[in-house]
Amino acid sequence: MKSFILGSLLLFALFASAQTPEDALRTAWFTQNGTARNVAIGGVMGSLGGEITANHVNPAGIGMYKTNxxxxxxxxxxxxxxxxxxxxxxxxxxxxFNYGTSGFIFSSANHDGARKWTSSAFALSVMEVANYNNHIQFKGFNNFSSYSEQFLEELTRDRADTNAALSNYIFGSSLAFRTYLVDTLQGPGGTLAGYQSMVPISTGVNQLYNAVTRGGYHEIALGFAGNMDDKLYIGGSFTIPVISYARDLTYTETDATNNPNNHFAYSTFKEQFSSRGIGIGGKFGIIYKPKDFWRIGFAIHTPQFIGFKDELRASMTTNTEGFAGTVSETSDRLNSGNPGRRSYNLLTPWRAIVSGSYVFREIRDTRLQRAFISADLEYVNYRGARFYSTDGGDQALANYYHQVNDAVKASYKGNINFKLGGELKLHTIMFRLGGAYYGSPYADAAIKANRIVASGGIGYRDHGIFIDLGYAHAFNTDAQFPYRLNDKPNTFAEQSGSAGNLMLTFGVKL
Structure with a gap:
């Protein structure tokens, strides 16, 4: 397989855990959320409109509202x-538990008939774009690489002396050096010739990765749209992404031979990581009805500019048997009891949506519509994510993030998501079905990844009240990396399985 080359990333004494491509992907690759109705029809909201989820997909759709x-x-x-x-x-x-689109729609109609603008609407809504609550656990035998090699690479690359190895990488390599997972190589006269891993890779180790993640990617949207003669709808929304993410990680390697004399029994690395961000962005769209039965939509989502603040704590325990016994070290002890902190900015990828809908018995009185079928085609430029330093005067940080961005460009590509859904209306009861395919964001063809969604639901509408129940079942194929190396191909776990999203939406016309 191809190696994900991260380049010669400069790691800093106060925060020796580098950004990885996964940090950028976390805010870019997700399935469509929304109301129960939108979830049930596969997330197609690029041209349908008349639904509060349109505020987060194509804001022109809120222009179809004529009631609150x-x-x-x-x-x-x-x-x-x-x-x-x-x-x-x-x-x-x-x-x-999580949530879908919730909020208010306020509409205003033009009753004098003297202007082309028939009505307008304002929306204030919030939606959980992505849910980060998960449990990721995998294990296996590995005689190809070890997580200790990432620390070995770092010390070797930086030509670190023993003082630097002891103190300059307190969330990673210094822990490995202080617990003798990585030790020195002696040259002539006792000089430092380099570093070595104490892990017997040739005979293999049993590796266990166990992480519990929490948090979510939330989006507040303030949208406005206008309706011109019930034919053309134009809208835009100002978005505020609010992100919280936390990961408790335990990673362990144990000697697969049980040889008491090879200077390695086990090593356990623990990490507590949290990240919070808030930013700004925009979404703009248009919906046009060339004929009464047809709707065509186009929307563009600008990159969202998000400022992040991260915190990190780490610890390591290593047993090198007769070499040094069992030794533990923590970043807290090396950093006066404080977590490592960093601040940076992230520009998320842009995306564009083209959509078409066919509405059976399309007339101005939407209560008499009988069914619809709709499809969305969405392009996302995953490789367009960019990290930036918050300190514009620090050239070393600027160079570091430039190299991280090169890694993102090498790791990912742009790809297309396709969504299809429909609804059948029988007086006050609606039946819905949908599906979606989300293509792989990875540039490496060896990594098989996609998300396939099957969905359905029912709804009830009468006398200004509606209740919808929707369920979406996502079949996930992805990759999880236990660690990243520069000098050899990276090993990863192939992820499959599924995620179910059961949603209930309650709404009332005001």
Missing amino acids: ELVLSPAFLLNNNKFNFRGSDTTSSLNR
């Missing part, structure tokens, strides 16, 4: 993961 509306969408998420890591299968699961 209040919407609430509680939900429940079910994660069932399967991993294959170097021939070993593992399963894990985690269920959590």
Whole structure:
């Protein structure tokens, strides 16, 4: 397989855990959320309109409103993961509450008939774009590489002396050096000739990766749209992404031979990482009805500019048997009890949506419509994510983030997502079905990744009240990297399994 080259990333004494391509992908690759209705029809909202989720997809769609509306969408998420890591299968699961699009729609109609603008609408809504609550666990036998090699690479690359190895990488390499997972190589006269890993890679180790993640990617949207003669709808929304993410990681390698004399029994690395961000962005769109039955939509989502603040704590325990015994070290002890902190900015990828809908019995009185079928084609430029330093005067940081961005460009590509859905209306009862395919964001063809969604639901509407129930089942194929190396191909776990999203939406016309 291809190696993901991260380049000669400069790591700093106060925060020796580098950004990785996964940090950028976390805010870019996700399935469409929304109300229960939108979830049930596969997330197609590029040209349908008349739904509060349009505020987050194509804001022109809120221009179809001619009444006020209040919407609430509680939900429940079910994660069932399967991993294959170097021939070993593992399963894990985690269920959590989440929510879909909720908020208000305020509309205003022009009754004098003297202007082309028939009506306008304003929307204030919030949606959980992505849910980060999950349990990722895999294990397997590895005689090809070790996580200790990332620390060995770092010390060797930086030509670190022993003082630097002891103190300059307190969230990674210094922990490895202080616990003798990585030790010195002696040259002539006792001089430092380099570093070595104490892990017996040639005979293999048993590796275990166990991480519990929490948090979500939330989006507040303030949208406005206008309706011109019930034919043309134009809208835009100002978005505020609010992101919280936390990961508790335990990674362990144990000697597969049980040889008490090879200077390695086990090593365990623990990490507590948290990240919070808030930013700004924009979404703009247009919907046009060339004929009464047809709707054509186009939307563009600008990159969102998000400022992040991260915190990190780490610890390591290594048993090198007769070499140094069992030794533990923590970043807290090396950093006066404080976590490592960093601040940076992220520019997320842009995306564009082209959509078409056919509405059966399309007339001005939407209560008499009988069915629709709709499709969205969405392009996302995953490789367009960019990290930036918050300190414009620090050239070393600028160079570091330039190299991280090169890694993102090498790791990912742009790709297309396709969504299809429909609804059948029988007086006050609606039946819905949908599906979606989300293409792989990875540039490496060896990494098989996609998300396939099957969805359905029912709805009830009468006397200004509506209740919808929707369920989407996502079949996930992805890759999880236990660690990243520069000098050899990276090993990863192949992820499959599924995620279920059960949602109930309650709304009332005001």
